[in-house]
Amino acid sequence: MSAKYGTITTYGERLISEAETLVALGSRSKTLVRDYRQRLEGHCKPFFGSQSVRSINTPRLKEFVAYLAAKGLKATSIHAILSFVSMTLKVAVDDGVLKAVPRMPRPSAKDNPRPWFSRQEYKQLLQTLRRLERASTPVVVRRWPITKELRSFCTFMVNSFLRPADVFALKHSNCEIVQRPDGIRYVKITLPSSKAANYPVITMPAAVEIYRRLKADHEKDGYGKSSDYVFLPQYQSRSYAQEIIRRQFGYVLGEADLKTTGAGAERTTYSLRHTAIMFRLINNEGLDLLTLARNCRTSVEMIDRFYAKHLDAEMNVAKLQSMKFPSRYGKSLS
Incomplete structure:
Protein backbone atom coordinates (compact mmCIF):
# COMPACT_ATOMS: atom_id res chain seq x y z
CA MET A 1 0.00 0.00 0.00
CA ASP A 95 -5.36 12.34 12.75
CA GLY A 96 -8.17 10.15 11.42
CA VAL A 97 -5.79 8.08 9.29
CA LEU A 98 -6.48 4.92 11.35
CA LYS A 99 -9.73 3.85 12.95
CA ALA A 100 -7.96 1.97 15.73
CA VAL A 101 -4.53 0.72 16.80
CA PRO A 102 -4.07 -2.96 15.85
CA ARG A 103 -3.74 -5.49 18.66
CA MET A 104 -0.16 -5.61 19.91
CA PRO A 105 1.61 -8.98 20.25
CA ARG A 106 2.61 -9.94 23.79
CA PRO A 107 6.07 -11.50 23.83
CA SER A 108 6.35 -13.66 26.93
CA ALA A 109 8.88 -12.59 29.51
CA LYS A 110 10.12 -14.28 32.64
CA ASP A 111 10.36 -11.85 35.53
CA ASN A 112 13.87 -11.88 36.90
CA PRO A 113 14.14 -10.64 40.49
CA ARG A 114 16.53 -7.70 40.79
CA PRO A 115 20.03 -8.35 42.17
CA TRP A 116 20.55 -6.74 45.59
CA PHE A 117 22.78 -6.96 48.68
CA SER A 118 21.78 -8.86 51.80
CA ARG A 119 22.58 -7.21 55.14
CA GLN A 120 25.82 -9.17 55.39
CA GLU A 121 26.78 -8.41 51.79
CA TYR A 122 26.04 -4.73 52.27
CA LYS A 123 28.25 -4.70 55.38
CA GLN A 124 30.96 -6.40 53.33
CA LEU A 125 30.58 -3.75 50.61
CA LEU A 126 30.95 -0.90 53.10
CA GLN A 127 34.00 -2.49 54.71
CA THR A 128 35.66 -2.76 51.31
CA LEU A 129 34.81 0.85 50.47
CA ARG A 130 36.38 2.07 53.72
CA ARG A 131 39.49 -0.02 53.17
CA LEU A 132 40.03 1.31 49.65
CA GLU A 133 39.35 4.97 50.43
CA ARG A 134 41.76 4.85 53.41
CA ALA A 135 44.57 3.07 51.58
CA SER A 136 47.99 4.67 52.18
CA THR A 137 48.48 4.80 48.43
CA PRO A 138 45.36 6.12 46.64
CA VAL A 139 43.46 3.42 44.75
CA VAL A 140 43.00 4.73 41.22
CA VAL A 141 40.44 3.33 38.75
CA ARG A 142 41.50 4.48 35.30
CA ARG A 143 42.55 7.97 36.40
CA TRP A 144 39.98 8.53 39.14
CA PRO A 145 41.04 7.91 42.76
CA ILE A 146 38.50 6.26 45.05
CA THR A 147 37.47 8.67 47.82
CA LYS A 148 34.82 8.67 50.51
CA GLU A 149 32.42 10.23 48.00
CA LEU A 150 31.92 6.78 46.49
CA ARG A 151 30.84 5.43 49.89
CA SER A 152 28.55 8.46 50.31
CA PHE A 153 26.99 7.66 46.94
CA CYS A 154 26.39 4.02 47.92
CA THR A 155 24.93 4.76 51.35
CA PHE A 156 22.79 7.62 50.02
CA MET A 157 21.38 5.32 47.34
CA VAL A 158 20.46 2.66 49.89
CA ASN A 159 18.77 5.28 52.07
CA SER A 160 16.96 7.25 49.36
CA PHE A 161 15.36 4.69 46.97
CA LEU A 162 16.45 6.76 43.95
CA ARG A 163 17.50 5.43 40.56
CA PRO A 164 21.16 6.10 39.69
CA ALA A 165 20.20 8.53 36.92
CA ASP A 166 18.11 10.55 39.39
CA VAL A 167 20.97 10.70 41.89
CA PHE A 168 23.33 12.15 39.28
CA ALA A 169 20.71 14.70 38.22
CA LEU A 170 20.22 15.73 41.85
CA LYS A 171 21.02 19.34 42.75
CA HIS A 172 20.95 20.93 46.19
CA SER A 173 17.88 22.88 45.09
CA ASN A 174 16.08 19.52 44.89
CA CYS A 175 16.89 18.63 48.51
CA GLU A 176 15.24 19.85 51.70
CA ILE A 177 16.14 18.52 55.16
CA VAL A 178 12.96 18.10 57.19
CA GLN A 179 13.06 17.84 61.00
CA ARG A 180 9.62 17.20 62.44
CA PRO A 181 8.57 18.01 66.03
CA ASP A 182 8.08 14.27 66.68
CA GLY A 183 11.77 13.63 65.98
CA ILE A 184 11.31 12.16 62.51
CA ARG A 185 13.81 13.51 60.02
CA TYR A 186 14.48 12.97 56.35
CA VAL A 187 15.62 14.58 53.12
CA LYS A 188 12.67 15.53 50.97
CA ILE A 189 13.74 15.17 47.35
CA THR A 190 11.80 16.79 44.53
CA LEU A 191 12.78 15.73 41.01
CA PRO A 192 11.24 16.13 37.54
CA SER A 193 8.56 13.62 36.66
CA SER A 194 9.90 10.12 36.11
CA LYS A 195 7.86 7.48 34.26
CA ALA A 196 4.66 9.51 34.81
CA ALA A 197 5.37 9.93 38.56
CA ASN A 198 6.06 13.28 40.22
CA TYR A 199 5.78 12.40 43.90
CA PRO A 200 8.54 13.73 46.20
CA VAL A 201 10.90 11.09 47.55
CA ILE A 202 11.29 10.75 51.32
CA THR A 203 14.59 9.28 52.47
CA MET A 204 15.51 7.19 55.48
CA PRO A 205 16.90 9.13 58.50
CA ALA A 206 20.52 8.13 57.76
CA ALA A 207 20.41 10.06 54.48
CA VAL A 208 20.26 13.35 56.39
CA GLU A 209 23.76 13.08 57.84
CA ILE A 210 25.14 11.56 54.63
CA TYR A 211 23.83 14.57 52.71
CA ARG A 212 25.04 17.10 55.29
CA ARG A 213 28.57 15.68 55.37
CA LEU A 214 28.78 15.52 51.60
CA LYS A 215 27.60 19.11 51.20
CA ALA A 216 30.04 20.33 53.88
CA ASP A 217 32.93 18.58 52.10
CA HIS A 218 32.00 20.16 48.78
CA GLU A 219 31.64 23.62 50.31
CA LYS A 220 35.35 23.47 51.20
CA ASP A 221 36.03 23.28 47.44
CA GLY A 222 33.65 26.08 46.52
CA TYR A 223 30.61 23.93 45.70
CA GLY A 224 27.40 23.25 47.63
CA LYS A 225 25.31 26.07 46.16
CA SER A 226 21.67 25.40 45.31
CA SER A 227 22.54 25.18 41.61
CA ASP A 228 25.37 22.68 42.17
CA TYR A 229 25.03 18.95 41.73
CA VAL A 230 25.05 16.87 44.92
CA PHE A 231 27.52 14.26 43.61
CA LEU A 232 30.75 15.07 41.77
CA PRO A 233 29.71 18.71 41.23
CA GLN A 234 33.03 19.49 39.55
CA TYR A 235 31.79 17.66 36.43
CA GLN A 236 29.01 19.38 34.51
CA SER A 237 28.66 16.35 32.24
CA ARG A 238 26.43 14.04 34.21
CA SER A 239 27.16 11.10 31.94
CA TYR A 240 30.87 11.58 32.68
CA ALA A 241 30.22 11.71 36.44
CA GLN A 242 28.06 8.60 36.20
CA GLU A 243 30.79 6.77 34.29
CA ILE A 244 33.34 7.57 37.03
CA ILE A 245 31.11 6.09 39.72
CA ARG A 246 30.12 3.12 37.57
CA ARG A 247 33.73 2.09 36.96
CA GLN A 248 34.77 2.66 40.56
CA PHE A 249 31.78 0.73 41.87
CA GLY A 250 32.57 -2.18 39.55
CA TYR A 251 36.13 -2.24 40.86
CA VAL A 252 34.92 -2.28 44.48
CA LEU A 253 32.52 -5.14 43.73
CA GLY A 254 35.44 -7.14 42.41
CA GLU A 255 37.53 -6.40 45.50
CA ALA A 256 34.62 -7.42 47.75
CA ASP A 257 33.82 -10.54 45.69
CA LEU A 258 30.29 -9.24 45.17
CA LYS A 259 30.13 -8.81 41.38
CA THR A 260 27.35 -11.39 41.05
CA THR A 261 24.64 -12.85 43.26
CA GLY A 262 24.51 -16.50 44.26
CA ALA A 263 22.18 -17.03 41.28
CA GLY A 264 24.70 -15.47 38.89
CA ALA A 265 22.94 -12.11 38.35
CA GLU A 266 25.35 -9.23 37.76
CA ARG A 267 25.25 -6.36 40.23
CA THR A 268 25.44 -2.71 39.14
CA THR A 269 24.82 0.65 40.82
CA TYR A 270 21.11 -0.10 40.28
CA SER A 271 21.51 -2.91 42.84
CA LEU A 272 21.79 -0.22 45.53
CA ARG A 273 18.26 0.97 44.74
CA HIS A 274 17.07 -2.65 44.75
CA THR A 275 18.71 -3.07 48.15
CA ALA A 276 16.89 -0.02 49.53
CA ILE A 277 13.56 -1.48 48.44
CA MET A 278 14.36 -4.97 49.74
CA PHE A 279 15.40 -3.66 53.17
CA ARG A 280 12.02 -1.95 53.47
CA LEU A 281 10.16 -5.10 52.41
CA ILE A 282 12.05 -7.23 54.93
CA ASN A 283 11.77 -4.71 57.79
CA ASN A 284 8.45 -3.26 56.74
CA GLU A 285 6.98 -2.45 60.18
CA GLY A 286 3.54 -2.45 58.57
CA LEU A 287 4.52 -0.30 55.57
CA ASP A 288 2.05 -0.82 52.74
CA LEU A 289 3.23 -1.48 49.20
CA LEU A 290 1.41 1.54 47.74
CA THR A 291 3.32 3.95 50.01
CA LEU A 292 6.60 2.22 49.19
CA ALA A 293 5.87 2.19 45.45
CA ARG A 294 5.00 5.90 45.36
CA ASN A 295 8.11 6.83 47.30
CA CYS A 296 10.19 4.77 44.84
CA ARG A 297 8.36 6.38 41.90
CA THR A 298 7.23 3.05 40.56
CA SER A 299 4.11 0.85 40.76
CA VAL A 300 2.89 -1.78 43.22
CA GLU A 301 2.95 -4.26 40.34
CA MET A 302 6.66 -3.61 39.74
CA ILE A 303 7.43 -3.97 43.45
CA ASP A 304 5.57 -7.26 43.56
CA ARG A 305 7.03 -8.64 40.31
CA PHE A 306 10.67 -7.70 40.71
CA TYR A 307 11.33 -7.29 44.42
CA ALA A 308 8.83 -9.21 46.53
CA LYS A 309 9.85 -12.39 44.68
CA HIS A 310 13.05 -12.34 46.73
CA LEU A 311 11.09 -12.69 49.95
CA ASP A 312 10.73 -15.98 51.73
CA ALA A 313 8.83 -16.82 54.92
CA GLU A 314 11.92 -16.84 57.14
CA MET A 315 12.79 -13.22 56.27
CA ASN A 316 9.57 -12.02 57.90
CA VAL A 317 8.83 -14.84 60.30
CA ALA A 318 7.61 -12.42 63.01
CA LYS A 319 5.05 -10.96 60.60
CA LEU A 320 4.05 -14.43 59.47
CA GLN A 321 3.41 -15.58 63.04
CA SER A 322 1.80 -12.35 64.29
CA MET A 323 -1.69 -12.64 65.74
CA LYS A 324 -4.32 -10.11 66.71
CA PHE A 325 -5.44 -12.22 69.67
CA PRO A 326 -3.71 -14.49 72.23
CA SER A 327 -3.09 -18.08 71.20
CA ARG A 328 -3.02 -21.19 73.34
CA TYR A 329 0.44 -21.81 71.83
CA GLY A 330 1.98 -18.44 72.68
CA LYS A 331 1.41 -14.76 73.21
CA SER A 332 0.46 -12.48 70.37
CA LEU A 333 3.39 -11.20 68.32
CA SER A 334 1.47 -8.23 66.98
Whole structure:
Protein backbone atom coordinates (compact mmCIF):
# COMPACT_ATOMS: atom_id res chain seq x y z
CA MET A 1 0.00 0.00 0.00
CA SER A 2 1.22 3.52 -0.73
CA ALA A 3 2.76 5.51 2.10
CA LYS A 4 0.70 8.58 1.22
CA TYR A 5 -1.07 8.24 4.58
CA GLY A 6 2.19 8.47 6.48
CA THR A 7 4.72 6.02 7.89
CA ILE A 8 5.91 5.02 11.35
CA THR A 9 8.63 7.63 10.91
CA THR A 10 6.05 10.32 10.09
CA TYR A 11 4.06 9.79 13.25
CA GLY A 12 7.07 8.78 15.33
CA GLU A 13 8.59 12.21 14.72
CA ARG A 14 5.31 13.76 15.79
CA LEU A 15 5.36 11.73 19.00
CA ILE A 16 8.95 12.78 19.69
CA SER A 17 8.00 16.43 19.12
CA GLU A 18 5.20 16.05 21.69
CA ALA A 19 7.68 14.44 24.10
CA GLU A 20 10.05 17.41 23.67
CA THR A 21 7.23 19.72 24.71
CA LEU A 22 6.57 17.64 27.84
CA VAL A 23 10.25 17.74 28.73
CA ALA A 24 10.38 21.52 28.19
CA LEU A 25 7.42 21.90 30.56
CA GLY A 26 9.25 19.81 33.14
CA SER A 27 6.56 17.13 33.31
CA ARG A 28 8.76 14.35 31.91
CA SER A 29 12.40 13.33 32.17
CA LYS A 30 14.88 14.35 29.45
CA THR A 31 15.59 10.67 28.85
CA LEU A 32 12.12 10.30 27.30
CA VAL A 33 13.13 12.00 24.04
CA ARG A 34 16.38 10.05 23.91
CA ASP A 35 14.58 6.72 24.41
CA TYR A 36 11.93 7.54 21.80
CA ARG A 37 14.57 8.57 19.28
CA GLN A 38 16.56 5.38 19.83
CA ARG A 39 13.46 3.19 19.37
CA LEU A 40 12.48 4.98 16.18
CA GLU A 41 15.90 5.22 14.53
CA GLY A 42 17.36 1.99 15.86
CA HIS A 43 14.43 -0.40 15.39
CA CYS A 44 11.22 0.93 13.84
CA LYS A 45 12.61 2.87 10.89
CA PRO A 46 14.89 0.06 9.60
CA PHE A 47 12.05 -2.49 9.76
CA PHE A 48 8.97 -0.57 8.60
CA GLY A 49 10.77 1.79 6.19
CA SER A 50 8.29 3.51 3.88
CA GLN A 51 5.42 1.18 4.75
CA SER A 52 2.13 3.01 5.26
CA VAL A 53 0.71 2.92 8.77
CA ARG A 54 -2.57 1.73 7.21
CA SER A 55 -0.92 -1.54 6.23
CA ILE A 56 0.51 -2.25 9.70
CA ASN A 57 -1.58 -4.99 11.30
CA THR A 58 -1.10 -7.59 14.04
CA PRO A 59 0.61 -10.17 11.76
CA ARG A 60 3.05 -7.50 10.61
CA LEU A 61 3.71 -6.55 14.23
CA LYS A 62 4.42 -10.21 15.03
CA GLU A 63 7.03 -10.16 12.27
CA PHE A 64 8.47 -7.06 13.92
CA VAL A 65 8.71 -8.91 17.24
CA ALA A 66 10.57 -11.78 15.52
CA TYR A 67 12.90 -9.22 13.93
CA LEU A 68 13.66 -7.67 17.33
CA ALA A 69 14.17 -11.07 18.95
CA ALA A 70 16.61 -12.04 16.20
CA LYS A 71 18.64 -8.94 17.13
CA GLY A 72 19.05 -10.40 20.60
CA LEU A 73 16.68 -8.03 22.40
CA LYS A 74 15.06 -9.26 25.60
CA ALA A 75 11.30 -9.35 26.09
CA THR A 76 11.33 -6.28 28.36
CA SER A 77 13.07 -4.22 25.66
CA ILE A 78 10.68 -5.51 23.00
CA HIS A 79 7.73 -4.49 25.18
CA ALA A 80 9.13 -0.94 25.43
CA ILE A 81 9.56 -0.71 21.64
CA LEU A 82 6.05 -2.04 21.01
CA SER A 83 4.71 0.53 23.45
CA PHE A 84 6.39 3.23 21.37
CA VAL A 85 4.85 1.80 18.18
CA SER A 86 1.42 1.74 19.83
CA MET A 87 1.69 5.39 20.90
CA THR A 88 2.92 6.32 17.42
CA LEU A 89 -0.09 4.65 15.81
CA LYS A 90 -2.39 6.46 18.25
CA VAL A 91 -1.14 9.73 16.76
CA ALA A 92 -2.33 8.41 13.38
CA VAL A 93 -5.69 7.54 14.98
CA ASP A 94 -5.98 11.09 16.31
CA ASP A 95 -5.36 12.34 12.75
CA GLY A 96 -8.17 10.15 11.42
CA VAL A 97 -5.79 8.08 9.29
CA LEU A 98 -6.48 4.92 11.35
CA LYS A 99 -9.73 3.85 12.95
CA ALA A 100 -7.96 1.97 15.73
CA VAL A 101 -4.53 0.72 16.80
CA PRO A 102 -4.07 -2.96 15.85
CA ARG A 103 -3.74 -5.49 18.66
CA MET A 104 -0.16 -5.61 19.91
CA PRO A 105 1.61 -8.98 20.25
CA ARG A 106 2.61 -9.94 23.79
CA PRO A 107 6.07 -11.50 23.83
CA SER A 108 6.35 -13.66 26.93
CA ALA A 109 8.88 -12.59 29.51
CA LYS A 110 10.12 -14.28 32.64
CA ASP A 111 10.36 -11.85 35.53
CA ASN A 112 13.87 -11.88 36.90
CA PRO A 113 14.14 -10.64 40.49
CA ARG A 114 16.53 -7.70 40.79
CA PRO A 115 20.03 -8.35 42.17
CA TRP A 116 20.55 -6.74 45.59
CA PHE A 117 22.78 -6.96 48.68
CA SER A 118 21.78 -8.86 51.80
CA ARG A 119 22.58 -7.21 55.14
CA GLN A 120 25.82 -9.17 55.39
CA GLU A 121 26.78 -8.41 51.79
CA TYR A 122 26.04 -4.73 52.27
CA LYS A 123 28.25 -4.70 55.38
CA GLN A 124 30.96 -6.40 53.33
CA LEU A 125 30.58 -3.75 50.61
CA LEU A 126 30.95 -0.90 53.10
CA GLN A 127 34.00 -2.49 54.71
CA THR A 128 35.66 -2.76 51.31
CA LEU A 129 34.81 0.85 50.47
CA ARG A 130 36.38 2.07 53.72
CA ARG A 131 39.49 -0.02 53.17
CA LEU A 132 40.03 1.31 49.65
CA GLU A 133 39.35 4.97 50.43
CA ARG A 134 41.76 4.85 53.41
CA ALA A 135 44.57 3.07 51.58
CA SER A 136 47.99 4.67 52.18
CA THR A 137 48.48 4.80 48.43
CA PRO A 138 45.36 6.12 46.64
CA VAL A 139 43.46 3.42 44.75
CA VAL A 140 43.00 4.73 41.22
CA VAL A 141 40.44 3.33 38.75
CA ARG A 142 41.50 4.48 35.30
CA ARG A 143 42.55 7.97 36.40
CA TRP A 144 39.98 8.53 39.14
CA PRO A 145 41.04 7.91 42.76
CA ILE A 146 38.50 6.26 45.05
CA THR A 147 37.47 8.67 47.82
CA LYS A 148 34.82 8.67 50.51
CA GLU A 149 32.42 10.23 48.00
CA LEU A 150 31.92 6.78 46.49
CA ARG A 151 30.84 5.43 49.89
CA SER A 152 28.55 8.46 50.31
CA PHE A 153 26.99 7.66 46.94
CA CYS A 154 26.39 4.02 47.92
CA THR A 155 24.93 4.76 51.35
CA PHE A 156 22.79 7.62 50.02
CA MET A 157 21.38 5.32 47.34
CA VAL A 158 20.46 2.66 49.89
CA ASN A 159 18.77 5.28 52.07
CA SER A 160 16.96 7.25 49.36
CA PHE A 161 15.36 4.69 46.97
CA LEU A 162 16.45 6.76 43.95
CA ARG A 163 17.50 5.43 40.56
CA PRO A 164 21.16 6.10 39.69
CA ALA A 165 20.20 8.53 36.92
CA ASP A 166 18.11 10.55 39.39
CA VAL A 167 20.97 10.70 41.89
CA PHE A 168 23.33 12.15 39.28
CA ALA A 169 20.71 14.70 38.22
CA LEU A 170 20.22 15.73 41.85
CA LYS A 171 21.02 19.34 42.75
CA HIS A 172 20.95 20.93 46.19
CA SER A 173 17.88 22.88 45.09
CA ASN A 174 16.08 19.52 44.89
CA CYS A 175 16.89 18.63 48.51
CA GLU A 176 15.24 19.85 51.70
CA ILE A 177 16.14 18.52 55.16
CA VAL A 178 12.96 18.10 57.19
CA GLN A 179 13.06 17.84 61.00
CA ARG A 180 9.62 17.20 62.44
CA PRO A 181 8.57 18.01 66.03
CA ASP A 182 8.08 14.27 66.68
CA GLY A 183 11.77 13.63 65.98
CA ILE A 184 11.31 12.16 62.51
CA ARG A 185 13.81 13.51 60.02
CA TYR A 186 14.48 12.97 56.35
CA VAL A 187 15.62 14.58 53.12
CA LYS A 188 12.67 15.53 50.97
CA ILE A 189 13.74 15.17 47.35
CA THR A 190 11.80 16.79 44.53
CA LEU A 191 12.78 15.73 41.01
CA PRO A 192 11.24 16.13 37.54
CA SER A 193 8.56 13.62 36.66
CA SER A 194 9.90 10.12 36.11
CA LYS A 195 7.86 7.48 34.26
CA ALA A 196 4.66 9.51 34.81
CA ALA A 197 5.37 9.93 38.56
CA ASN A 198 6.06 13.28 40.22
CA TYR A 199 5.78 12.40 43.90
CA PRO A 200 8.54 13.73 46.20
CA VAL A 201 10.90 11.09 47.55
CA ILE A 202 11.29 10.75 51.32
CA THR A 203 14.59 9.28 52.47
CA MET A 204 15.51 7.19 55.48
CA PRO A 205 16.90 9.13 58.50
CA ALA A 206 20.52 8.13 57.76
CA ALA A 207 20.41 10.06 54.48
CA VAL A 208 20.26 13.35 56.39
CA GLU A 209 23.76 13.08 57.84
CA ILE A 210 25.14 11.56 54.63
CA TYR A 211 23.83 14.57 52.71
CA ARG A 212 25.04 17.10 55.29
CA ARG A 213 28.57 15.68 55.37
CA LEU A 214 28.78 15.52 51.60
CA LYS A 215 27.60 19.11 51.20
CA ALA A 216 30.04 20.33 53.88
CA ASP A 217 32.93 18.58 52.10
CA HIS A 218 32.00 20.16 48.78
CA GLU A 219 31.64 23.62 50.31
CA LYS A 220 35.35 23.47 51.20
CA ASP A 221 36.03 23.28 47.44
CA GLY A 222 33.65 26.08 46.52
CA TYR A 223 30.61 23.93 45.70
CA GLY A 224 27.40 23.25 47.63
CA LYS A 225 25.31 26.07 46.16
CA SER A 226 21.67 25.40 45.31
CA SER A 227 22.54 25.18 41.61
CA ASP A 228 25.37 22.68 42.17
CA TYR A 229 25.03 18.95 41.73
CA VAL A 230 25.05 16.87 44.92
CA PHE A 231 27.52 14.26 43.61
CA LEU A 232 30.75 15.07 41.77
CA PRO A 233 29.71 18.71 41.23
CA GLN A 234 33.03 19.49 39.55
CA TYR A 235 31.79 17.66 36.43
CA GLN A 236 29.01 19.38 34.51
CA SER A 237 28.66 16.35 32.24
CA ARG A 238 26.43 14.04 34.21
CA SER A 239 27.16 11.10 31.94
CA TYR A 240 30.87 11.58 32.68
CA ALA A 241 30.22 11.71 36.44
CA GLN A 242 28.06 8.60 36.20
CA GLU A 243 30.79 6.77 34.29
CA ILE A 244 33.34 7.57 37.03
CA ILE A 245 31.11 6.09 39.72
CA ARG A 246 30.12 3.12 37.57
CA ARG A 247 33.73 2.09 36.96
CA GLN A 248 34.77 2.66 40.56
CA PHE A 249 31.78 0.73 41.87
CA GLY A 250 32.57 -2.18 39.55
CA TYR A 251 36.13 -2.24 40.86
CA VAL A 252 34.92 -2.28 44.48
CA LEU A 253 32.52 -5.14 43.73
CA GLY A 254 35.44 -7.14 42.41
CA GLU A 255 37.53 -6.40 45.50
CA ALA A 256 34.62 -7.42 47.75
CA ASP A 257 33.82 -10.54 45.69
CA LEU A 258 30.29 -9.24 45.17
CA LYS A 259 30.13 -8.81 41.38
CA THR A 260 27.35 -11.39 41.05
CA THR A 261 24.64 -12.85 43.26
CA GLY A 262 24.51 -16.50 44.26
CA ALA A 263 22.18 -17.03 41.28
CA GLY A 264 24.70 -15.47 38.89
CA ALA A 265 22.94 -12.11 38.35
CA GLU A 266 25.35 -9.23 37.76
CA ARG A 267 25.25 -6.36 40.23
CA THR A 268 25.44 -2.71 39.14
CA THR A 269 24.82 0.65 40.82
CA TYR A 270 21.11 -0.10 40.28
CA SER A 271 21.51 -2.91 42.84
CA LEU A 272 21.79 -0.22 45.53
CA ARG A 273 18.26 0.97 44.74
CA HIS A 274 17.07 -2.65 44.75
CA THR A 275 18.71 -3.07 48.15
CA ALA A 276 16.89 -0.02 49.53
CA ILE A 277 13.56 -1.48 48.44
CA MET A 278 14.36 -4.97 49.74
CA PHE A 279 15.40 -3.66 53.17
CA ARG A 280 12.02 -1.95 53.47
CA LEU A 281 10.16 -5.10 52.41
CA ILE A 282 12.05 -7.23 54.93
CA ASN A 283 11.77 -4.71 57.79
CA ASN A 284 8.45 -3.26 56.74
CA GLU A 285 6.98 -2.45 60.18
CA GLY A 286 3.54 -2.45 58.57
CA LEU A 287 4.52 -0.30 55.57
CA ASP A 288 2.05 -0.82 52.74
CA LEU A 289 3.23 -1.48 49.20
CA LEU A 290 1.41 1.54 47.74
CA THR A 291 3.32 3.95 50.01
CA LEU A 292 6.60 2.22 49.19
CA ALA A 293 5.87 2.19 45.45
CA ARG A 294 5.00 5.90 45.36
CA ASN A 295 8.11 6.83 47.30
CA CYS A 296 10.19 4.77 44.84
CA ARG A 297 8.36 6.38 41.90
CA THR A 298 7.23 3.05 40.56
CA SER A 299 4.11 0.85 40.76
CA VAL A 300 2.89 -1.78 43.22
CA GLU A 301 2.95 -4.26 40.34
CA MET A 302 6.66 -3.61 39.74
CA ILE A 303 7.43 -3.97 43.45
CA ASP A 304 5.57 -7.26 43.56
CA ARG A 305 7.03 -8.64 40.31
CA PHE A 306 10.67 -7.70 40.71
CA TYR A 307 11.33 -7.29 44.42
CA ALA A 308 8.83 -9.21 46.53
CA LYS A 309 9.85 -12.39 44.68
CA HIS A 310 13.05 -12.34 46.73
CA LEU A 311 11.09 -12.69 49.95
CA ASP A 312 10.73 -15.98 51.73
CA ALA A 313 8.83 -16.82 54.92
CA GLU A 314 11.92 -16.84 57.14
CA MET A 315 12.79 -13.22 56.27
CA ASN A 316 9.57 -12.02 57.90
CA VAL A 317 8.83 -14.84 60.30
CA ALA A 318 7.61 -12.42 63.01
CA LYS A 319 5.05 -10.96 60.60
CA LEU A 320 4.05 -14.43 59.47
CA GLN A 321 3.41 -15.58 63.04
CA SER A 322 1.80 -12.35 64.29
CA MET A 323 -1.69 -12.64 65.74
CA LYS A 324 -4.32 -10.11 66.71
CA PHE A 325 -5.44 -12.22 69.67
CA PRO A 326 -3.71 -14.49 72.23
CA SER A 327 -3.09 -18.08 71.20
CA ARG A 328 -3.02 -21.19 73.34
CA TYR A 329 0.44 -21.81 71.83
CA GLY A 330 1.98 -18.44 72.68
CA LYS A 331 1.41 -14.76 73.21
CA SER A 332 0.46 -12.48 70.37
CA LEU A 333 3.39 -11.20 68.32
CA SER A 334 1.47 -8.23 66.98
